[in-house]
Amino acid sequence: MKIMGKASRSKVITYGFVIAAFVIVQLLKSSGNISSSLQGQLVPICAYVVMAISLNLTVGVLGELSLGHAGFMSVGAFTGVVACISLESIIPFTILRMTVSIIIGAFSAGVAGTLIGIPVLRLEGDYLAIVTLAFGEIIKNITNCLYVGVDKAGLHVNFLTDATSLNLSEGGRVIIDGPMGISGITKLSTFTMGFALIMVTLFIVLNLIDSRSGRAIMALRDNRIAAESVGIHVTKYKLMAFATSAALAGAAGTLYAMNYSTIIASKFGFNTSILILVFVVLGGLGNIRGSIIAATVLTILPEMLRQFNNYRMVIYAIVLILIMLATNDDNLKGFLSNLRNRLLPSNLRKGKKGAENG
Amino acid sequence: MTFLSFLISGLSLGSVYAIIALGYTMVYGIAKMLNFAHGDVIMVGAYVCFFATTRWDLPPTVGVLLAMVVCTVLGVLIERLAYKPLRSASSLAVIITAIGVSYFLQNAAQLLWTSNPKVFTSVVGNSLIKLFDGRLTISVIAIITITACIVIMAALTWFTGKTKMGKAMRACSEDKGAAQLMGIDVNFTISVTFAIGSALAAIAGVLLCSAYPTLMPTTGAMPGIKAFTAAVFGGIGSIPGAMIGGLLLGIIEIFGKGYISTQLSDAIVFAVLIITLLVKPAGLLGKQTTEKV
Amino acid sequence: MKKIFCVFISFVLIIGLMSGCGGSDSASSGDGNATGKNEEPVAVAFKLGGTGPLTGGAAIYGNAAKNGAQIAVEEINAQGGIQFELKYEDDEHDAEKAVNAYNKLKDWGIQISLGSVTSTPGVATSAETFSDRIFALTPSASATAVIEGKDNVYQMCFADPNQGSASAQYIVDKKLGTKIAVIYKNDDVYSKGIYNTFASKAKELNLEIVSTTTFTEDSQTDFSVQLANAKSNGADLIFLPMYYTPASLILQQAKSIGYAPKYFGVDGMDGILTLENFDTSLAEGVMLLTPFNADSTDERTVSFVKKYKELFNETPNQFAADGYDCVYAYKEALETAGCTPDMSAAEICEKMVEIFPDITFDGLTGEGVTWAATGEVSKSPKGMVIENGAYVGMD
Amino acid sequence: MLKVNDINVFYGAIHAIKGVSFQVNKGEIVTLIGANGAGKSTVLKTISGLLRTKTGGINFLEENITSTAPHKIVERGLAHVPEGRRIFLQMTVQENLEMGAYTCPSGGVEAELEKVYAQFPRLMERRRQVAGTLSGGEQQMLAIGRSLMSHPKLLMLDEPSMGLAPILVEQIFSIIQEMNKAGTTILLVEQNAQMALSIADRAYVLETGAISISGTGKELSESDEIRKAYLGG
């Protein structure tokens, strides 16, 4: 009973933390005390938080390195937006339409994750990483050659040609125009929706981790051979984690895409995958709350560094390297903990340790 | 004839990938880390050579040598400052650090040299060789690139096979603990590996920019990723593997463009990589290691 | 219980960050008004803002436009009369960053906008300026989607479709080539956009396209296949709707396979002669449609180029000229409309929307420039050919 | 010659070696015996610098080597044949031997090779072969041969008999004795207690990280306790 209590208390804290952040931001918003800059970032922050949580499921919980997570975000973004535009006449109620689109985006990304996962998850370590990178690039390349339009007859899909060969009837609309991506998206994403998506993601991921399936996934991470020896089907659970993670990334993709009037495939390349990986690593592997905080802080940080202009990215790079060194170098770690012992009262320190599991 | 000219372009592009991949593979073999900053060391090498030859009017050979010296120092510095403290850390931490170094080099280059592209003057000239009554034209750069790749590969094989230091590297990549018991200074050996890999990166940078003469702070990024793919393709850690992987990748890229579709060439390259890894999970020449139970 | 305490701490941290963020905004806005609402009655200068890639791979374009605009602002401010305060934010050629940058400008109190320098971010920020009712005149975001359906977004440069069809028309009119090859960048809005209209116009004019090949951001080093394809299909002219960096590689590689067709470029080709260390003999005979010629002998251009070289140690390209022209166009429009810096952004916007379709503007990039109410510019592209390392008008 | 003074080694939280002290005098064969997991290999690894002791010190030839880098320790003449041989499987036999002479000036390597080949003719036959293809006994010979290349003053052997046929074990042990007669001091870790005791001058028994019994080889080999500890009552 003790352990159940521990896990659920940690969960409550995580939920509470997100809700409190939401309420505070809403209060600030309604009182007009929030800068346009921050307000404009609220939805992308939500999308990145969901991305970070979902990648944490693959990297932290399953223990497999993925360098192509943005690819799933891309699948979700494009299918979600296509769905949203096609459903415009069928579901006029925007919140419902958004919800349906997010579900469609998540579903198709989940399918993509499953299709990719089946062959790929047999590989291990660095090889798996490079293959996920390759898939991310392939998704990007293919989306750049994809043309989708909608008219009364329904969806038209074309590959490798151009928008005119979609042969849309009068009044039809080109949605995905190859490399030009989708433009003219009506912005439907709101901070509230982003918050709701984070809550759903947390619900799914935290409950999954704390269940029979989640245990099996973590067992694979800790020791694959032992997991097999107690009868845990390796591929099944790897795939379960990978597909769930892909689906959540897809949902984040739809939310993200519906916040901008344009979306192009090149956005979801290697650099975005790495950005999200950095959130996960800095937030702590397997630490969901850490992912949330890291994604938020690291999305705001570059904006705060704007006044440094051209030096901004150099500073970011140096900070990144220093953090990695500080958290991984044994000497430095010892030094820091000594420092902490001296500077902080002991009760505070204990509290900090306890919160690391989330 | 088109086939032949595609093949030559493929070999030439592939040779550049191969030289970069050799740097990746050597470092991976000994330090077991994916050095994502390798591509950016290439860029630095190319810039140094550019400034040496065009701004300071030094002869091309001196330019290349200077680039090699600067890259070697840079490579060793990066290793000492950023990677060495993480020797016992998780591979993920090392990857993130390597990416941080990569960001740093790119952005520092932009601050130092601006993002305006510069046109690299080929260090070997631009002359052409015409065969079959001019139906097949081969540039001297292509020939030099391919030759350089073969020479470097041969030199590395000789170095790792015959010299004391080279053997020590192999020993370290197999078993660091046992290597220490032989009296091999593992840290020094790793530094030497980084030095060689970075010197190769300088050569690769010069050759890359001689054949494709636009030079920007981001010049090294994509060839870096492609070469990394090539190294994995051939079996990361294996020197002949990097060479074969690089050449094949170059040829596949060119043939994919030439015979299938220019729009899908990247997808084709990566798809071939994936299929290869599914059939041979450790790459073409890689050795698969199974965990001992 | 201790855990909760800790969470509280991290929570405070986050809030601190957020308010810190807001705080730094108002600090950086200095004399301006923090929320964009005009509360202070006495403002002396129009707050003119724009986003562009100031870092990253596309930084040359962003910096050029910014520098051009800056020269114009300095000139205008020195004259007395209308005053501008210019602020450029970096968007790294990315839609998300562009919106962030734009919001930062809003916090600063932007009144009139220079939109974004490149197309993809341009589409994103123009949607924002449209809904915020801030007037935008972009120097160089040429995609149609930038102005489509937005009454308050205008372009200083040709729209992509115009360039494509004008190029095809020009080639046919001047009988420059009969068998055309096109190489375009398949993951670039600008390049693909021009190609699309070029192809349909060519069809209309019965201009034969014998080879169409592409490249992407990730494969823009080797063009041997594209060139071999053009060569083996007997193309005598290659149309290059792209920026000059990859174009310079194409010229060089074509030479290395002994292929010497004619080349026809668009405005992105402008700048190829300014490439450091570029062997200009490679570009000999390259034709391009560009509104701006740095070698032009008219007084304004000469003075602009001189200033630019002094300040930035570079020869200005078309982006710089567009940035420069934008500011002057604003000056003219604001003067005509009688706007004052104490007006709100929305008020200025309405006046501008009213007045822009009616003004005629003479700038570096064209004489007698006018705008349609859609925001599209109408200026005559100049056909240029490179001879002896310099542009020479083809007309 | 070698003095180990109250060392304590931890693997994370596990206290693996608890205050072990012993010494090896010049010219001796000293053996450290004990059951699996008693900490014998850990002691050797600590001496050769692969592991670090938390307290206590190690002196070799009157010099403190407690915190010297492993490769420096080898240079001082202390060679360690690790458990499981740890030869470089992908390198040839000759290359393995050359690695053993890494610290020596390259001039003398040829002569040393000759010597080792004379001692192990099997290795001579197979010198161009990749070490991974050798049989277990040959690999053990190679591991010992490799350590001799550096002309060590003290040679530490970790379970040289492991997995070898009795006849080979016999052979390995006679080689050890010969080396000792030729002037090399030997510290031997063995599970094969009887064999080890039969050639040892002195012996220490290690039990769960601490030394429980010590004495001359003869005393211990006649002791019933050893028999009990190994085969049970």
Add this chain to the structure above:
Amino acid sequence: MDKAKKPETKMVPVPSTNLVPERDVDKLPVLEARNLGIEFGGLTALAGFNMAIGRTEIAGLIGPNGAGKTTVFNLLTKVYQPTHGTILLDGRDTNNMTTVQINKAGIARTFQNIRLFSNLSVEDNVKLGLHNNINYGMWNGILRLPAYWKGERRAHEQAMELLSIFDMQDLAGNRAGSLPYGAQRRLEIVRALATKPLLLLLDEPAAGMNPSETAELMENIVKIRDTLQIAIILIEHDMNLVMGICEGICVLNFGKIIAKGTPREIRNNPQVIEAYLGKKRED
């Protein structure tokens, strides 16, 4: 050829030696290995291995380091597929089975170098052993449907019961990796038992334990056999333990069986003494 033969389901209990204790003799052996062998790249690691284990037998597998003992375990659990021979589990041919299937069919094991899920709690480790005995799916878990609560409650109860074998209930909430060495070894046994095996393979269960812990472990192994009525094979270097509780012992050296018999027979077998202690020199 071999594949054409259907697995023989009806086996005459013919133990290849008379090792099977009397009470099990007239029953089908739980496990029978016939002529088992494996080669790694030309190197024979194990050859001609024959063994039959009675339903409730405790058998020992001993031999010097590198003799091939763990290889036998790896073959039985299909970590490696044997190159020769057949393994009959409960009379069923296990040809082509995977490790997971073998576990479901009734073999559980521990590992020489402990392989716990060290970042998970002790209770979770046991629950992972129970994985195939609690059946609710992913969605039940995510949506917290009644099946989840029921399954988890049962899992918790069973886990506690299993932990009580070694009196480890109090440790349930600890991280498995933080336990002392001996406790980790015991936890691995509990986890293996949670899979409800017919046959339990213990690879050096007493390694790293002190004498009193070892003595306790011996008692517990016998207790497990008695209460759960399962067969146990153990690899062990601690001869007190092996001789103390094993009914049959099989001695391996160089991948071959050199002796089989009761503890008494083994103890006095000169070949074994030689293999283990080595010949006394100059005797």
